[in-house]
Amino acid sequence: MSPRSTPILFLHGSWHGAWCWTEVIAHLVPYDRPTLAVDMAGHGLRARRPECLSMRPFDPDALATEVSPVAEVDLDQAAELLISQIEGLGRGAPVTVLAHSMGGAVLTRAAQQVPELVAHAVYLAAIMPGSGKAADGYFALPENADALVLPALRGDSGVTGALRLDLASNDPAYRQRLREAFYGDVAPVVADAALGLLTPDAPVSMMRGTTRLTRDGWGSVPRTYVVCTRDMAIRPALQRVLIAEADAAFPENPTSVVTLESAHAPFLSVPGDVAEIVGKLG
Template sequence: MADAPIVLLNGFYHGSWAWSEVITELAARGRAAVAVDLAAHGLHAVAPESATRRPFDAGAFATEPSPVFGIGLDAAADLLIGRLKAIGGGRRLPAVAHSMGGAVLTRAAEREPGLFAHLYYLAAYMPASDTPCLVYPSLPEGQSNRFMTLLVGDPESTGALRIDPGNPDPEVQKAIREAFYGDVEEPKAAAAIAMLSCDAPVAMVVESTTLTGSGWGSVPRTYIRCTQDRTIPAELQTLFVSQADAAFPGNRTSVFDLTTSHSAFLSAPDQVADVLTDSPKG
């Protein structure tokens, strides 16, 4: 039987477009891959009206409730599970998540472990049982992140982790580039920033998943640690692995290191493809 296609899930603010270069590299290695949009992102993204209203009102943008505020982990997992069933046709599939896509991958694998051949976390949240992702940036391992300073407005009021990728201020553009694309060549980073959505549902970071040995803990997993990451610091990525291995010592995490920033899918797509094709499939 031919290798099952690899399913790729983006993180916050990105879409399936983020994986285009990895898909090309995988194809060159004889592996098929399909990128799917995270709920409320890509083709499912909905921006607040103030984001495109002209003249731009910064105050309105900082306070307008988000149209995606109520989309949580179950809704996002529903969408991913549906895509996996359609793509796999009953086969177990390897799945890769980036950044906050990891929390959604975790919820989906806990609910439907039989859909997954292997879980890959690329600089992704891999939260411990009953632990919301929002907890992690305030931990000592996460405090050096440059992501939280990008937020606009009060997430409790807007219902979103809102950023402003359309802000022409060079300092804002520089801050986004340093947080997400530190080692991506500047023209490519600018093109990626232009495609970012502005709202990520706060529900996804305040909800948690109870992990079990028969659910998520039963699926083989690999963590791809990006050692120069300024959004999810390497120390925090290491914590995810140690927590998972302590909870499920009979199913330990394989770890691969890449000397890249948060967005290895743009700065080192060949290396990402190498890990996905050379690592254990479970």
């Protein structure tokens, strides 16, 4: 299969869904590449919402303590689903996979397990964990200290089993914080529409899983990292840490780095640029 015809699969990050790639896929039409956007385990149409969000009157204590209906979704399940989605799109041939944010950890596990099915791994402002390292450990690093997502979380993830957003909140300051965290350079009306499509719970178990990386597994797959320089969810300094770790572990297969002047959601703010980056890859 030629690079021009290699299919492209898009995997979103936490709280998002396949819907977030609509504009990017539209811009890929001139590249004549088969494309597919999928829902990650526990997200999109596979998400389940906690009952507390629809209770009336609203109970803030329940928001903070109700166990998430997706609490048991872990990295194993997420990677198994992604591999099946890759197999379905490629029908046995390799596929270029672009993952955003937390989707990067799922892509890393899948590429380690079936490197022959991943033609190119593209990380868009994504967690690209090192060998044996959990995704959640990176968010506490000093390089991510001023990120805006953790302050927006509600409840105790140790109790709920999820990183929970209060998407039903009518607090203008809180909603503005969410916009700044995810959609800082997106038109306000589009950002509000995107907030309305998010799912409230991101499974913690998925973020605590680890993958042992090998040279003939993930280390053998060509990879590109797209650094988003205005990102307030995964700060650019942390993105550079991830790249440095990967290159130190597998220097014979260095990361190709591309820079976008964007916040955390370039698929909404500059979809044509994202399409151009991935459209030209094999």
